[in-house]
Amino acid sequence: MSEHSSSPLKTYVTIWLTLLAGTALTVYAATVDLGHFNAAVALTIASCKALLVALFFMHIRGASEKLVKLVVIATVFFLFILLALSMADYGTRAWS
Amino acid sequence: MALAKRRFPLPDSQTIPGQTVAVHGEGHNPALLHHFAEQQQQRDAASLGMWIFLATEVMFFGGLFCAYLIYRLKYFAEFSAASKTLALSLGATNTAVLICSSLTVVLAVYAAQHAKRSMLLGNLILTIILGFVFLGIKAVEYNEKFEKHHVPGPSFQFNEVNIPGHPGQYANPSHAQIFFALYFVMTGLHALHMIIGIGIFVWLLTAAWKGRFTPQYNTPVEIGGLYWHFVDIIWIYLFPLLYLIDRHP
Numbered sequence: 001m002s003e004h005s006s007s008p009l010k011t012y013v014t015i016w017l018t019l020l021a022g023t024a025l026t027v028y029a030a031t032v033d034l035g036h037f038n039a040a041v042a043l044t045i046a047s048c049k050a051l052l053v054a055l056f057f058m059h060i061r062g063a064s065e066k067l068v069k070l071v072v073i074a075t076v077f078f079l080f081i082l083l084a085l086s087m088a089d090y091g092t093r094a095w096s
Numbered sequence: 097m098a099l100a101k102r103r104f105p106l107p108d109s110q111t112i113p114g115q116t117v118a119v120h121g122e123g124h125n126p127a128l129l130h131h132f133a134e135q136q137q138q139r140d141a142a143s144l145g146m147w148i149f150l151a152t153e154v155m156f157f158g159g160l161f162c163a164y165l166i167y168r169l170k171y172f173a174e175f176s177a178a179s180k181t182l183a184l185s186l187g188a189t190n191t192a193v194l195i196c197s198s199l200t201v202v203l204a205v206y207a208a209q210h211a212k213r214s215m216l217l218g219n220l221i222l223t224i225i226l227g228f229v230f231l232g233i234k235a236v237e238y239n240e241k242f243e244k245h246h247v248p249g250p251s252f253q254f255n256e257v258n259i260p261g262h263p264g265q266y267a268n269p270s271h272a273q274i275f276f277a278l279y280f281v282m283t284g285l286h287a288l289h290m291i292i293g294i295g296i297f298v299w300l301l302t303a304a305w306k307g308r309f310t311p312q313y314n315t316p317v318e319i320g321g322l323y324w325h326f327v328d329i330i331w332i333y334l335f336p337l338l339y340l341i342d343r344h345p
Contacts, residue, residue: 009206016199023191023335027184030340038344042336050329057202058325065140068147075151079158086162090169 015056022049127313139315146319150326157330160282164337167274173259174271176342180260181246182279183237187339190233191331197226198328201321208304208314216309216317220301223324227294234287241276248277260342279338286334289327296320 026045034041055061060072125135132138168175200222207215245253254269300320303309309317 009203012199012202012206016195019195019198020192023188023195026336026340027188030336030343031345033344038340038342042340043333046333046336049332053198053325053329053332057198058322065144067140067144071144071147071151075154078151079154082155082158083162083165087165090166 015052019049142315142319146322164278171271174267175275176260177257177267178272178275179341182339184339186233186237187335190230191335193226193230194328194331197223198325201324205317205321208309208317209311211311216304220297224294224297227290231290246276248273282334286330293324293327
């Protein structure tokens with residue numbers, strides 16, 4: 001019941017501070033010249049932040065329903081298909 | 097009235113049409129809808145429905161992210177020049193504002209589950225205030241775009257802007273316009289979601305004020321919270337993609 005789906009307050013504050021630190025880190029990382037890796041680093045930090053929000057704030061971690069986890073995984077999978085197949089098309093075209 | 101105290105589901109042999117009225121008698125939990133067997137099932141169904149809605153939202157924004165990706169790869173020089181005209185400090189502040197609002201939302205859900213009335217009301221109010229702060233900062237940024245003529249359309253101007261790392265080369269205004277079109281559509285749709293989210297939280301606040309939420313029944317707070325966190329996640333991606341292209345000197 002409700003006790004299982006809500007983490008203690010201490011966890012929430014820790015996650016909140018981590019997310020703020022992640023924001024500062026991504027701004028700092030953007031000022032460093034990493035060549036092509038700037039975008040990869042920015043997206044990795046964003047994905048870590050999104051994962052923390054989903055797991056702890058949206059309570060996927062303690063979800064009693066396996067169906068919820070299935071929906072989340074399916075969502076990411078279909079988003080990946082959307083991006084991957086579009087890029088497979090545009091990436092292999094002869095742009096003028 | 098013996099049936100009134102019976103919990104759902106009734107065995108098949110007892111679901112006689114004439115007796116259904118008796119089932120909704122005084123023993124029935126008013127927060128539990130007829131078609132659910134128990135509170136947990138009702139909560140899980142609502143939560144699953146919200147997650148499926150969020151899945152459609154991911155695909156909705158996913159199309160825009162895909163368009164962004166294609167044009168960023170094609171016109172990277174202009175995207176990087178245009179991205180540098182965005183106010184980094186305002187964008188970073190807005191990211192922090194949304195992260196703080198996600199904390200107040202999760203605290204509100206906790207308060208609703210543990211019958212802490214003043215904590216619930218306080219955090220709902222804080223969430224609404226932070227939502228307005230975000231929109232206010234966004235309005236300042238939009239205003240700056242209008243002043244600089246960076247809004248796509250007939251008055252769009254992006255002349256003689258240097259491409260970062262290529263001195264003497266100017267960005268093609270029509271390519272930069274694509275960046276600003278994506279910027280306005282993506283942040284505009286996100287802002288629309290924020291406005292809807294604030295509306296949801298105003299409704300939650302009035303319901304909480306009337307004392308509708310108890311440790312047994314707080315699904316609306318939880319579901320509204322899921323929506324708010326989703327909008328936060330979209331911004332977590334929008335911020336580096338729009339504001340942080342090629343920022344290094």
